[in-house]
Amino acid sequence: MTILIAIILGLIQGLTEFIPVSSSGHLEIFGRLLGPRPEDFHYFLELINFGTLLALLIYYRKRIVKIIKDIFINHNYKLAVNIIITCIPAGLAGLLLSHFIESAPFFSSLYTIAIAMGVVGILMIIVDKLPKLSALKSENALTKPRALIIGLAQTFALVPGVSRSGSTIVAGRLMGLSSESSADYSFLVSIPLMLAVCGKTLLSSSSREYLMNNLGVLGLANLVAFISGLFAITFVLKYLKKSNSLKAFGLYRVILATIVIVVISTIH
Numbered sequence: 001m002t003i004l005i006a007i008i009l010g011l012i013q014g015l016t017e018f019i020p021v022s023s024s025g026h027l028e029i030f031g032r033l034l035g036p037r038p039e040d041f042h043y044f045l046e047l048i049n050f051g052t053l054l055a056l057l058i059y060y061r062k063r064i065v066k067i068i069k070d071i072f073i074n075h076n077y078k079l080a081v082n083i084i085i086t087c088i089p090a091g092l093a094g095l096l097l098s099h100f101i102e103s104a105p106f107f108s109s110l111y112t113i114a115i116a117m118g119v120v121g122i123l124m125i126i127v128d129k130l131p132k133l134s135a136l137k138s139e140n141a142l143t144k145p146r147a148l149i150i151g152l153a154q155t156f157a158l159v160p161g162v163s164r165s166g167s168t169i170v171a172g173r174l175m176g177l178s179s180e181s182s183a184d185y186s187f188l189v190s191i192p193l194m195l196a197v198c199g200k201t202l203l204s205s206s207s208r209e210y211l212m213n214n215l216g217v218l219g220l221a222n223l224v225a226f227i228s229g230l231f232a233i234t235f236v237l238k239y240l241k242k243s244n245s246l247k248a249f250g251l252y253r254v255i256l257a258t259i260v261i262v263v264i265s266t267i268h
Contacts, residue, residue, distance in 0.1 A: 001044065001217055005034050010048055010221035014228030017052040018187065018236055020124075020166035020249050021256075025113045028160050029260060032110075042102070043210035046201045047218050051225030053194040056187060058226075059233050063188065079188075082142050086151035086168075086189045091196065093155040101158050108160065114260040116161030120170070121253025124246035127173050136176040139185035146175040154189070164190065165236075166253075169246065179240040187233060 012030055016023040027045055031037055057064070067083075070076040101107045136142060142150075153171035157164035165186045172182025201207045211218060240246075 001038075001214070003217065003220060006217045006221040007224050008034065009044070010051065010224030011228050013045075013048045013221075014052055014055065014225035014230075015232045016163075017225075017229060018055075018165055018232040020163050020169050020183075020236070020246070021253055022113075022117055022120075022161050022163035022166060023052075025117050025161035025163070028108065028113055029110065029256075040206075040210055043207050044214070044218065044221070046197075046207060047211055048221045048225050049194060049198055049201070051222030052229040053191075053198055054222075055226050055229030055233060056191050056194065059230060060188065060191065064191070079140055082139070082144065082147035083189055083192065085144055085147045086154065086185075087192050089148070089151040090154040090157070090164075090193060093158055094193075094197075097158060110260055110264050112159070113161035114257040114264075116159050117163075117253045117260075118257030120162055120166050121250040121257065123170050124166070124250030124253070127170055128245050128247045128250075130174075136178075136181070138181050139172075139177060139188070142175065142177065142185070149175060150185070150189075161257075164193075166249070173246070179244045179246055180237055183236050183240050 009027065009031065012026050013023055016026045031041070031045075067080055071080050106112055150168050150171040153167045154164060156162045157167045165183065168186035168189060169179065169182040172185055173179060177185065239248075
């Protein structure tokens with residue numbers, strides 16, 4: 001893999017992991033545009049998650065410390081319990097279904113990715129027009145049943161094109177959170193999930209071998225993903241705080257989905 005392609009893919013990973021437009025969908029689409037992919041390309045995609053994980057850990061370092069203090073010093077478990085509840089459905093679904101989804105041609109089809117991207121985009125536009133179920137001040141006010149519903153919505157993110165942040169932000173809005181609080185909660189929930197994904201990757205001897213054989217290009221891609229990931233988190237939270245609207249992200253998804261469907265329909 002060339003340095004330029006590694007930089008491009010690292011940039012896409014960093015931006016689209018947190019901007020709710022689907023990192024897996026964008027990596028699949030642009031990965032094909034950048035030319036033929038080697039059989040072990042999926043290892044590269046798995047290993048560039050470390051850059052975005054580091055971006056999350058750096059950005060939320062103070063919140064992480066506060067949550068730990070709440071648990072062990074203040075004995076306030078509410079947010080931590082809600083995060084665990086939200087993580088459980090996606091974690092179980094990932095263990096049971098991720099291999100099937102990754103190996104089934106249907107889920108890697110550009111048609112499937114484009115349709116998933118477009119459907120979630122339309123949902124984002126619709127959600128903006130709906131009244132809130134309740135006006136929760138922050139994710140700290142989220143009840144356990146609503147945390148579980150957000151977790152169930154997150155399981156759909158296993159399908160490329162859906163987006164983990166997109167599904168949880170939409171669900172959070174429907175559960176009464178503002179767009180900013182929904183994104184903030186979504187990113188907090190991503191931390192244990194991404195830790196698990198990265199840990200699982202390192203347990204694989206094939207992944208470790210790929211890492212050692214491609215250390216330089218992976219290091220560069222992860223650096224780009226880290227820097228762009230920090231930018232993306234900051235941008236999304238500031239934008240949603242100001243506008244409280246998902247419409248722009250929804251319109252982008254619908255436009256890109258339409259372009260992809262038109263292009264592949266024309267080619268075939």
